[in-house]
């Protein structure tokens with residue numbers, strides 16, 4: 045019996061692959077979510093009222109059943125009993141496994157400030173939370189979003205679309221601190237402000253003010269920002285509680301090898317919960333992205349079914365459109381001293397490529413993102429670049445790579 | 449799997465394929481004379497790149513292990529189970545640009561007007577691909593991989609570029625390009 049914990053994209057990809065690779069062994073997916081498999085990327089649009097929740101469906105329990113996979117929804121795995129090779133569920137049921145996959149994903153981080161637990165303070169990771177925020181926007185007039193990462197900014201714009209006054213407060217000096225540099229951040233901030241969202245960077249939140257049992261404002265930088273709705277979006281952390289309690293080796297995430305196997309040879313981990321090696325730096329990282337969750341889910345399934353495929357790492361990357369500005373950020377977009385940095389600014393677009401020792405290390409395209417994947421794929425291939433001038437040109441393409 | 453193949457030697461860089469793709473697949477009028485006045489300007493899903501003399505028409509390679517399929521978080525990027533062709537289901541596309549970020553061939557075009565991804569679907573619902581039908585020199589061919597490799601072998605001594613079928617996957621180191629496999 046294969047057991048998969050979590051029906052996010054890592055878990056559901058793995059379950060599907062297991063069914064294909066080993067049609068004779070039963071597969072069960074256990075999840076504490078109450079809905080179908082959905083795309084988290086849709087959540088801000090659901091808050092904005094652009095889509096109904098049902099538009100985010102990727103797979104339902106019936107789809108799983110049709111594929112011959114048992115999916116138990118609304119069940120939390122509360123303990124992993126490795127000696128007995130069993131998982132214990134909140135309902136008291138027990139499942140024996142031969143191989144188990146921990147695809148438990150991420151949890152939003154709630155900063156330890158006074159009042160953070162007050163009614164009216166939300167995080168955004170699940171469809172349920174998106175629904176709660178949507179409902180709250182019916183009565184709310186002003187909102188503060190804490191954190192200017194991808195989820196924070198998209199949520200802020202969604203709340204604005206619902207007619208709220210929205211302020212984003214970010215502790216670091218720029219937006220999308222991990223994906224942008226200062227110049228790109230300034231450009232993006234301008235587009236977001238044009239949409240009517242207030243942005244304050246370099247400002248830490250000290251406390252949440254509570255009045256008559258509900259949130260009334262956010263205290264930051266010596267001021268109080270009135271708010272009847274607060275979204276905490278300072279980041280996510282890997283959901284590793286089960287693994288830790290079971291004595292499985294963990295760092296920030298669940299430590300896995302290139303086969304997605306944990307320190308227990310019968311237990312695997314994939315997706316946002318897993319910590320793997322960064323191919324370029326050699327450091328252990330948690331890429332925490334959709335494509336990585338899919339790739340790791342596939343490798344985990346292959347390994348669980350006895351295959352030898354390996355996960356060779358993926359460079360940190362993200363793409364998004366915020367406030368009408370498309371952006372792609374791949375690898376080390378800051379660079380360090382001694383790096384060659386190519387920058388092109390043209391028609392409101394910003395294109396930057398970082399080169400170290402003749403090899404591309406980072407790509408940051410804002411406003412004009414075509415061909416980003418061509419240059420991005422050169423990072424993981426570690427190709428030596430002979431002619432660098434054309435890289436940031438809008439005319440650069442795959443044809444340049446094969447021009448002989 | 450049948451695909452559009454490129455004989456790089458024959459490409460003159462005339463961009464007829466681009467025009468025809470834009471007109472047939474992206475304009476509302478379907479006629480060049482009218483299409484040039486449309487707003488938004490019809491966009492082509494094939495692009496002729498490279499300097500004159502070594503230009504190259506480039507469109508989606510419909511990779512076997514396509515990274516765009518892995519990257520798409522909305523289920524919009526799909527593969528036709530029979531034809532093997534990859535395509536974007538426009539109604540599902542969220543314009544998140546994960547596919548633009550991932551495709552090693554630069555085959556996905558982010559449509560600024562529609563906020564959705566556009567790419568070549570090998571005109572899977574048409575008799576013949578618009579680009580292939582329009583190419584005046586026969587630089588674009590539609591057919592099975594085996595057949596194409598044979599054609600290349602027959603032209604021993606000439607350089608024809610052909611993009612191998614298993615690029616894409618991060619395991620496979622992104623992309624492979626064989627120069628015509630001829631002489632091997």
Ligand SMILES: Cc1cc2nc3c(=O)[nH]c(=O)nc-3n(C[C@H](O)[C@H](O)[C@H](O)COP(=O)(O)OP(=O)(O)OC[C@H]3O[C@@H](n4cnc5c(N)ncnc54)[C@H](O)[C@@H]3O)c2cc1C
Nearest residue numbers: 050052053054075076084120121148149150315316333334
């Ligand atoms: C608003 C938003 C926008 C995003 N945008 C992007 C983007 O543009 N690009 C990108 O790459 N990524 C984006 N992401 C991140 C992306 O969604 C995640 O990286 C991806 O969903 C991770 O998938 P996963 O399967 O590893 O984990 P998750 O999706 O977190 O799934 C884990 C599942 O396990 C369940 N679970 C956990 N513990 C237990 C337990 N003990 N018992 C039972 N069930 C359990 C959880 O309920 C959950 O369903 C975004 C996320 C959000 C919220």
Ligand code: SF4
Nearest residue numbers: 508509510511516551
């Ligand atoms: S990765 Fe690029 S070339 Fe390959 S199928 Fe996807 S869009 Fe086409």
Ligand code: SF4
Nearest residue numbers: 520541542544545547
């Ligand atoms: S832009 Fe559209 S097709 Fe491309 S990955 Fe996003 S949702 Fe999928």
